[in-house]
Amino acid sequence: MNQVATNWKDYECIDCGNGEKLERWKDVVLRRPDPQVIWPLENKDSLWKHPDAHYHRSKAGGGQWEYLKKIPSEWTIQYKHLTFKVAPTGFKHTGLFPEQAANWDYMMNKIKNSNLEEIRVLNLFAYTGGATLACASAGAEEVVHVDASKGMVQWAKDNMKLSNLSHKKIRFIVDDVMKFVQREKRRGRTYHAIIMDPPSYGRGPNGEIWKIEEQLYPLIQACLEILDDDALFFLVNSYTTGFSATVLHNVLHATVLKRFNEGILSCGEIGLPITLSKTILPCGIYGRWERTNDTIL
Known part of the structure; x- marks a missing residue:
């Protein structure tokens, strides 16, 4: 899909x-x-x-x-009720991946239509906060935003203010994602939705090494330890070349679906419509598990 x-x-x-x-x-x-x-x-x-x-x-x-x-040097664009700062960076990026709007729509729809009284969301490798703001605006009780880059976290805070969401309970954390997840486990904290957009390769704030082919599976396993029994969805996005949707499907099948044998597992490409050619620009892959409304505990 x-x-x-x-x-x-x-x-x-x-x-x-x-x-x-x-x-x-x-x-x-x-x-x-x-x-x-x-x-x-x-x-x-x-x-x-x-x-x-x-x-x-x-x-x-x-x-x-x-x-x-x-x-x-910078300006703002809007997506529905959300406002984001964009700026050309030295690495060709602009601070926003517009194809992610497809995921934002999905998250907002799941949160708005959930019958859970309270929804806590964890966003890992959270970048400039598109998913964070989407979930907060949709009614999540709390969103925890974790990224190793202080600059990206500050950019996300700017986007929160631009979107008039400062009154929402959003926690911004600069940390290595695995270390944070392990600490949340020790604290006994759980989340109803977990989102992650892991890079191919990266470093944590204290030099921690991240390689997606080695550490994605252990991270997902660790996340399952803090995924609530009443979990709503688990979503992974990836831009890693050669990392296929089928591989991601197999990883989620062996982890999330093993714990939650009810619900739906779907994986595929995420993309943007190209105006002149009427075709689609593929931009990455996604994989998600979701509990259907009639199977929430």
Whole structure:
């Protein structure tokens, strides 16, 4: 089952080709590399030739932005009732992955339609807080946001304020995710929903090494120790090249579904609609277990 983020107004994937994508972020048009785009470019209109900014990769690694027009160093875009700060970074990213709106819609729908009196959500590798704010705005009693990067956590706090959600109970934690999960187990804390977006490779705040192929399975097992008996959903998102939806399905089948044999397990690609070609840009994979409303304890 594939998920496509079709409800954007402030974001648009205009076109893709020759290893690049052309995007509109509200009023700003950006041209960026994308390794998934292996097909040729067919529409060479003026937007391709004259974007507001173009990210050029360096053969030595990394890259830099070429600004063809004067644009703000940062600006905001909206998704439904949520507001996010976006800004071109030195690593080609903007601080937001718009395809994740498909997951946000899912989370908000599950929380709003749940018959649980109280929902606690844990968001691991939480980045700038898209999922955190989606869950808080939908009515989660508490959302715990964990990321190893102080800068990303601060960005998430900025997004919370922009979305007028400062009154919600959101805990922002700078920590290694495994260490945090293990501490929550010792505290006896549980969550009704757990979300994670693990990188291929990363470091914790104290130099802890993360490799997805070695540590995803143990992390999910640890998370099951703090997943409430009345759990609502468990969602994993991944951008790791070569890590297929089938592999993720097998991992979740051997962990989450082993504990909760009721409910639904689904996995697939997540993507964005491409306006000009009417096709889909694949952006990663997701896997989720969800308890249906009629099976909540």
